[in-house]
Amino acid sequence: MQTTYYKTPIGIAKIKGDQNGIQSISVIDDDIETLTEVPTCLQECVTQLDEYFAGTRKEFDLKMNPQGTVFQQSVWDELLNIPFGRTRSYLEQTKQLGDVKAIRAVASANSKNPIWIIIPCHRVIGSNGSLTGYAGGIWRKKWLLEHESGIKQQTLF
Template sequence: MEQNHKVYYKTPIGIAKIIGDINGIISVSVINDEIESSEIVPECLKDCVQQLDEYFKGSRESFNLKLNPVGTDFQKKVWNELLNVPFGKTRSYLDQSKKLGDVKAIRAVASANGKNPIWIIIPCHRIIGSDGSLTGYAGGIWRKKWLLEHESPSLQQSLF
């Protein structure tokens, strides 16, 4: 069995902990601890670190990485649908449920979003309440707001 590798990468909104192996990225999470960025990045995680770096610098809008999240079939279906939400756009939980073919599954969809193990790359931060509210986000609402502003040029311009 392939050994998982881990790296810590400093982002503008916290330290990202990236775990993966030759089969793909297993998780990207934000941690609140002050940990130094890893000096050595395992080969299988270099593309992920580079692409996240480009994302935060504003030069990348989509990721081209092999993903290998661990979850149920339903969760993976929800996470896969999240990959279809374009950069700079949002979708409501209801919209996401409709895309998955079951309006009544809204709570299950919201729950699966909350268990998304691959922060930013599987963009659960782009899912908002039907009323436009920035509902729950595992990384903290302030991070969700930051990410949405980072991805939306019109919002950024309105700040200045």
């Protein structure tokens, strides 16, 4: 398993993977030095993240290998169907998965998504449009949604 640290506009991303694919991307709040030499198996991931943050990439094309239960895998696979620049509510996500009663289990699986940004759990919002729940912090979720919409919200204070 190889690891690299990649500086993004919203924090340092820790990327782990090997020849079988990207296993995890997480954001960390620690201010650590990023590596200039990226392991070969992670180079394409870093390139595609660069393009995403530059605004030139809307879809990722990477071999992924997230580790989770069969249910979690199905939830993460469904997240990949949410188009760039769009959002879906937790309820809509559970309907897509075929069980509206599983809303808490789906939300829990979303929170355990091991591949930040690329499996876009940040695109899932509350039914009332609120930015609920995001392991990376609500401010990052807001930033990502604004980045994808191309509209930057102004703050009053």
